Each structure stands twice: as C-alpha cells, then as structure tokens.
Amino acid sequence: MTDPSVCVLVLNWNGADDTLDCLYSLKKITYKKARIVVIDNGSTDDSVSRIQQSHPDVHILELPTNLLFGGGNNAGLSWCNEQGYDFVAFLNNDTTVEPDFLEPLINTFSDVDKVGMAAPLICYADTPDQVWYGGGSVNLWTGKVVHRHIRDSVQAVQNQAVNTDYITGCCLVMPTQLAVELQGFDPGYKMYGEDLDLSLRCKNLGYQLVFIPESKIYHKVSASVGGEFSLKKMHRKAGALLKVYSRHAKWYQYLPILLSQGWVLGSQIMQVLIKSRRSLK
Numbered sequence: 001m002t003d004p005s006v007c008v009l010v011l012n013w014n015g016a017d018d019t020l021d022c023l024y025s026l027k028k029i030t031y032k033k034a035r036i037v038v039i040d041n042g043s044t045d046d047s048v049s050r051i052q053q054s055h056p057d058v059h060i061l062e063l064p065t066n067l068l069f070g071g072g073n074n075a076g077l078s079w080c081n082e083q084g085y086d087f088v089a090f091l092n093n094d095t096t097v098e099p100d101f102l103e104p105l106i107n108t109f110s111d112v113d114k115v116g117m118a119a120p121l122i123c124y125a126d127t128p129d130q131v132w133y134g135g136g137s138v139n140l141w142t143g144k145v146v147h148r149h150i151r152d153s154v155q156a157v158q159n160q161a162v163n164t165d166y167i168t169g170c171c172l173v174m175p176t177q178l179a180v181e182l183q184g185f186d187p188g189y190k191m192y193g194e195d196l197d198l199s200l201r202c203k204n205l206g207y208q209l210v211f212i213p214e215s216k217i218y219h220k221v222s223a224s225v226g227g228e229f230s231l232k233k234m235h236r237k238a239g240a241l242l243k244v245y246s247r248h249a250k251w252y253q254y255l256p257i258l259l260s261q262g263w264v265l266g267s268q269i270m271q272v273l274i275k276s277r278r279s280l281k
Contacts, residue, residue, distance in 0.1 A: 003032065003033050004033065004086035004087055004106060004109075005033045005034075005035070005084075005085045005086045005087070006031065006033060006034040006035070006085060006086065006087045006088070006089055006102060006106060006173075007034075007035050007037055007076075007079075007080040007083065007085040007087070007088050007089070007176070008026060008034055008035065008036050008037065008089045008091055008102075009037050009039055009073060009076035009077070009080065009088060009089065009090050009091065010022055010023070010026070010036065010037070010038050010039065010091050010092075010093050011038075011039045011041055011069065011072045011073055011076070011090075011092070011093060012038055012039065012040050012041060012043060012047055012051070012093050013040075013041040013042070013043055013047075013066055013072070014043045014044060014045045014047060015043075015047065015093050015094070016043075016045065016046065016047040016050045016051060018093045018094040018220060019038065019047065019051060019093040020050065020051065020054055020055075021096055022091070022092075022093050022094070022095055022096060022097075023036065023038070023051070023054070023055050023058060024096075025095075025096035025097045026091075026097060027055070028099045029097065029099050029100070029101065029102055030099050030100050030102075030103065031100075031102035031103055031106070034089075034102060035059070035085070036055075036058050036059075037058070037059045037060075037061060037076060037079070037080070038051055038058055038059070038060045038061070039060075039061045039063065039072050039073065039075060039076040040060055040061065040062045040063060041063055041066045041067055041068070041072040042063050042064055042065040042066040042067070048060060048062060061075065061076060061079055063075055067187065068187065068190055068191060069169065069185065069189075069190075069191055069194055070184070070185035070186055070187035070188075070189055070190075070194045071185075071187040073090050073169075073184065073185055074183075074184040074185055074187065076088075076090075077176070077179055077180065077184045080176055081176050081177075081179075081180050085176050086175065086176060087106060087109075087173060087174065087175055087176060088173070088174060088175075088176045088179055089102070089105075089171070089172070089173045090169055090171070090172045090173075091170075091171050091217075092169070092170045092171065092219065094125075094219065094220040094221075095122075095125075095170060095171065095217050095218060095219050095220070096125065096217065096218045097171075097216075097217040097218075098215070098216045098217065100215075101120055101215045101216060101217055102173075102215070103215075104120075104212045104214040104215040105118045105119075105120060105173045105212055105215050106118075106173070108161060108210050108212055109175065112161065112208065112210060113208070114206065114207055114208055115207065115208050115209075115210050116174060116175075116178055116202040116203070116205070116207025116208060116209060117167045117172055117173065117174045117198075117199065117202055117207070117209045117210070118167070118172075118173045118174070118209075118210045118211075118212055119133070119135075119164070119167040119168065119171055119172060119173070119209075119210070119211050119212065120171055120211075120212055120213075120215030120216055120217050121133070121134060121154070121157060121211075121212075121213040121214075121215065121216045121217075122134075122168070122170055122171060122216075122217055122218070122219050123154065123216065123217075123218050123219070124218070124219065124221060125218040125219055125220045125221075126220075128218055129153055129154050129155075130151055130152070130153060130154070131147075131149040131150060131151065131152045131153070131154060131156070131157060132147065132150060132151075132219050132221060133147045133148075133149075133150070133168050133170065133219075134147065134148045134149030134150070134152065134157045134211065134213065135147070135148040135149070135162060135164035135165075135211035136148060136164050136165050136166040136167065136168065136199075136211075137164075137165050138165035138166050138196070138199075138200070140245070143245055145166065145196060147168070148164070148211075157213050158213070159213050159214060160213070161210050161211065161212050161213075161214075162210070162211050163208055163209060163210060163211075164209050164210065164211040165199070165203075165209070166195065166196050166199035166200065166209065167195060167199050167209050167211075168195050169185070169194060169195030169198075170195075170217075170219055171217055172195065172198075174202075178202070178207070182198060182201055182202060182205075184198075185197075185198055186198070188243075189243060193243055193244050196244050197243075197244050197247065200244070
C-alpha cells in the first residue's frame with residue numbers, strides 16, 4: 001500500500017491542558033497523510049472551546065456524555081471508518097510525540113507479514129530517557145502482565161522491531177478494517193484492561209503484535225488517576241485484569257492466577273501505605 005491514510009484519535013475528557021500539549025506535538029509530525037481528530041468524551045469544562053480556539057483546523061468529535069476509554073475511542077473508530085481511513089492510531093491525550101513517530105509504525109504493516117497492531121517506544125514525559133513501555137509480556141498462568149524494560153534507560157532497548165504479547169492503549173496503531181472487525185475496545189471494562197483484551201483478541205485471529213522502538217513518544221503517566229502507584233489505579237486495574245483472565249485464561253489457570261495476583265496486589269498496597277506513612281512523618 002502506498003502512503004496509506006491515518007486517522008490519529010486523541011480522546012479528551014476535561015483534560016484540555018494535556019490535550020493541547022499533545023496537539024502541539026502532533027502538529028509537527030512528518031507523515032503527510034495523517035489527520036488529527038479529538039474525541040471529546042462529554043467534557044464538562046471548557047475543553048472544547050479551548051481546543052477550537054488553539055487548533056481550529058483539528059476536527060472535534062463531540063460526544064454528549066462520557067463513554068469512558070472504550071466507548072469514546074469506539075465512537076472515534078466509527079467516524080474513522082466512515083471517512084475511509086486506512087489506519088487508525090489511538091493516542092492518549094497525556095502524551096507528546098516525536099515528529100517522525102508514525103512512519104516506522106505504518107511501515108511495519110508492509111514490511112512484516114500479518115501484523116495486526118503496532119506500538120512505539122514510550123518513555124516517561126518527566127524523564128524522557130527512561131522507558132515506560134518497551135513491549136509487553138503476558139503470562140496467563142500467573143496473571144502477570146508487565147511492561148518490558150519499564151524504568152530502564154532507552155539505551156537498554158535494542159533498536160529492532162520485536163513481537164510483543166500485548167500493546168498498551170496509550171498508543172496503538174492498527175488497520176481500520178481490522179479494528180472494526182474486532183469491534184474495537186470492549187466498553188464493558190470501564191477503565192483499564194481494554195487494550196489487553198483487544199490485543200489478545202487480535203492475537204487469537206493469528207495476527208502479530210509488534211513493538212517498534214524506532215518510533216518514540218512520551219507519556220505523563222497516570223495523571224488522571226492520582227499517579228502511577230495510586231490505590232485508585234490499583235483497584236481499577238485489579239478488577240479489569242480479573243475480567244480479562246475470566247475471558248482469556250483456561251479454567252485450570254484460574255487458581256494460580258488468583259493466588260499470584262492476590263499476593264501481588266497485597267504487596268503493592270503495602271508499598272503505598274508505607275510510602276504514605278513516611279510522607280506524614
């Protein structure tokens with residue numbers, strides 16, 4: 001395919017500051033056949049007016065209510081499909097991108113056989129030489145889902161495309177028709193787990209998921225839910241992961257998953273409580 005068209009979907013909910021930062025970086029991208037679309041997920045602040053004022057050329061898809069991560073992005077996917085875009089890029093609003101981040105992602109679909117999804121190297125926004133996502137590993141015996149290379153230096157990541165077990169919804173590129181065939185994200189997850197579920201469903205159809213370190217973006221991690229180690233985030237993620245396991249793990253894997261994840265969650269809660277106690281001293 002020569003110069004496929006790409007629709008970059010940025011989901012916003014009461015997050016104009018982050019979204020504007022994201023849009024400013026997207027305005028510098030070098031991929032010629034890309035269109036930037038903001039999905040406003042029923043914001044109750046002045047997000048829409050601020051985005052319109054700062055970026056009048058950016059299309060805003062205004063939703064009447066907050067459909068959460070899955071529902072909001074699915075609304076954008078439907079619009080993208082109706083407009084006939086070859087590829088869809090789901091991008092968190094709390095990210096910024098390198099100008100050439102799209103080219104390596106799109107090229108992998110023609111360079112590698114049966115690629116279903118592609119993802120870039122994602123670094124922490126406040127420490128841009130430190131990795132947040134360098135591919136993902138999933139173990140359906142222990143329920144362990146981790147980012148490869150998390151908190152490693154960028155230099156620790158080999159500069160070559162590799163298969164990955166799952167792709168984070170922070171930045172996810174895939175053919176529009178495949179995304180439609182998979183019916184997008186499952187809105188039943190509410191928050192967290194949607195990207196893991198979509199990745200596993202894509203793999204179940206025989207597609208490869210590919211991590212492309214040549215592409216690079218930056219993420220303001222968990223700004224909307226109180227930080228990377230917040231109790232609120234842990235609670236939501238635990239519930240979402242249990243739902244993923246119930247759908248994708250075998251019945252005989254349930255007990256080791258529950259035992260392993262109970263231990264992990266308990267350890268994480270203790271870490272948060274210890275840090276909170278120290279901060280009060």
